Amino acid sequence: MAGLTLTTFDWVPEMPRGFVRDIRVRWALEEAGLPYRVESVPFAPRDAAHFIHQPFGQVPWLTHGDISLFESGAILMYLGELSEALMPRDPQGRLKVMEWVFAALNSVEMAGLPWVILKFSGVAGGTPAMDQLDDFLHLRLGHMETVLAGREWLADEFSVADILMADGFRVVDRFDGLDGYPACREYTGRATRRPAFVKALADQLAHFRAADV
Numbered sequence: 001m002a003g004l005t006l007t008t009f010d011w012v013p014e015m016p017r018g019f020v021r022d023i024r025v026r027w028a029l030e031e032a033g034l035p036y037r038v039e040s041v042p043f044a045p046r047d048a049a050h051f052i053h054q055p056f057g058q059v060p061w062l063t064h065g066d067i068s069l070f071e072s073g074a075i076l077m078y079l080g081e082l083s084e085a086l087m088p089r090d091p092q093g094r095l096k097v098m099e100w101v102f103a104a105l106n107s108v109e110m111a112g113l114p115w116v117i118l119k120f121s122g123v124a125g126g127t128p129a130m131d132q133l134d135d136f137l138h139l140r141l142g143h144m145e146t147v148l149a150g151r152e153w154l155a156d157e158f159s160v161a162d163i164l165m166a167d168g169f170r171v172v173d174r175f176d177g178l179d180g181y182p183a184c185r186e187y188t189g190r191a192t193r194r195p196a197f198v199k200a201l202a203d204q205l206a207h208f209r210a211a212d213v
Helices: 022-032 048-053 072-082 091-120 128-148 160-174 182-192 195-210
Strands: 004-009 036-041 061-064 067-070
Touching: 004 022, 004 195, 022 072, 022 160, 022 195, 036 195, 061 072, 067 072, 072 091, 072 160, 091 128, 091 160, 128 160, 128 182, 160 182, 182 195
Parallel strands: 004 036
Antiparallel strands: 004 061, 061 067
């Protein structure tokens, strides 16, 4: 089977750099020590070939021989199957990682993403809609604060679940959303100090900056 290829945009505006979701795939690949290469597609316009791999016109996607996968959660679960550094082999351990993968994407990121989008857009607080999003996010963070106060990683050992959860927290913390949640913030810092994340972030930023010149 051919090698792993990560596809992302050739360029993005300054604001989302460091937060484009190919960072999650880069991070997982670096944690696992899996060799891979990076290919680019135009930020605009997005052609028919792009939509064949990613039906919403987004990035990233991963190809591995005849396999083509989109959605960062699906890609990370696939990489977890390739490396025990990302997901344990025993059934109980795998299930524990799986439940936290879905929790990160459905219970936590679902609360954080609308809030973050409005923050990126410069929407001020104090409106009924923003207050509702604040309440929803803080409800989820409160639950996670209790969980993370008693553990280092979500599923005993570091896994793809931590990549997804920490990356979701990271963008919330960009707008100080983790203020008042020390366990969540410490967990995010613990995850993003890992050498694999540091390299993945540097590589993503360098990739987009190269298109500026």
